[in-house]
Amino acid sequence: LLQESGPGLVKPSQTLSLTCTVSGDSIKSGSYYWTWIRVPAGKRPEWCGRIYRSGVTDYNPSLKSRITLSLDSSKNQFSLTLTSVTAEDTALYYCARMAAYTFDLWGPGTVVTVSS
Amino acid sequence: DIQMTQSPSSLAASVGDRVTITCQANHDISNYVNWYQQQPGKAPRVLIFDASNLETGVPSRFSGSGSGTHFSFTINSLQPEDFATYYCQQYDSLPYTFGQGTKLEIK
Numbered sequence A: 001l002l003q004e005s006g007p008g009l010v011k012p013s014q015t016l017s018l019t020c021t022v023s024g025d026s027i028k029s030g031s032y033y034w035t036w037i038r039v040p041a042g043k044r045p046e047w048c049g050r051i052y053r054s055g056v057t058d059y060n061p062s063l064k065s066r067i068t069l070s071l072d073s074s075k076n077q078f079s080l081t082l083t084s085v086t087a088e089d090t091a092l093y094y095c096a097r098m099a100a101y102t103f104d105l106w107g108p109g110t111v112v113t114v115s116s
Numbered sequence B: 001d002i003q004m005t006q007s008p009s010s011l012a013a014s015v016g017d018r019v020t021i022t023c024q025a026n027h028d029i030s031n032y033v034n035w036y037q038q039q040p041g042k043a044p045r046v047l048i049f050d051a052s053n054l055e056t057g058v059p060s061r062f063s064g065s066g067s068g069t070h071f072s073f074t075i076n077s078l079q080p081e082d083f084a085t086y087y088c089q090q091y092d093s094l095p096y097t098f099g100q101g102t103k104l105e106i107k
Helices: none
Strands: A002-005 A016-022 A032-039 A046-052 A057-059 A067-072 A077-082 A091-099 A102-106 A110-114 B004-007 B010-013 B019-025 B033-038 B045-049 B062-067 B070-075 B085-090 B102-106
Touching: A002 A091, A016 A032, A016 A091, A016 A110, A032 A067, A046 A067, A046 A077, A057 A067, A077 A091, A102 B033, A102 B045, B004 B085, B010 B019, B019 B085, B033 B062, B045 B062, B070 B085
Parallel strands: B010 B102
Antiparallel strands: A002 A016, A016 A077, A032 A046, A032 A091, A046 A057, A067 A077, A091 A102, A091 A110, B004 B019, B019 B070, B033 B045, B033 B085, B062 B070, B085 B102
8 A cells, every 4th residue: 555645735835745655565676667657637647757666766857957756764764855836836636556567556646736 | 759649528418328539640550559547536547558458457348459550449338437538648769749639437
């Protein structure tokens, strides 16, 4: 199971931080990429980035200068940090597991609104 | 980025109907396409991987085909629980990208 957590409201220009808690599986085992995907209202899903158990990351170039993914194996969590947010970062954010190029396990999602 | 153009954006059909959704990529992506279903208030669920392979546990009325730049997804004999939004997604290259979605509604 995956579960997202974090503030639902972030002010413009501030930093968005979300955490995904993984249960029933270790983020250090298996050949999985741990990913973040967001869906702005009325738009298509956008892949934000992924992190492997080794800590190697890949990011969407559209976010590359603002996004950081990290792992906390002691808590079996991975996190998303997005700096300098604007209204365009308002979205439903999902954490998901990628296995063999398929997003096979998803969290329920968390809504993040960027507004003053 | 690889652009995935999905059509139609919405579709009205009846229980028992057969429906097809298409997705076109702007580059050859072999068979590196997945199809997802998203029901209201729920996270997406993968139905088809590698363009034509049925995910474990998914009913056989769902199918996918295609390669290169043209892909299709078909539901035979629509059931009430199939009314949802469907997305294609490519994994040929980063960043992974999705189609704009098809909302399947009851006629």
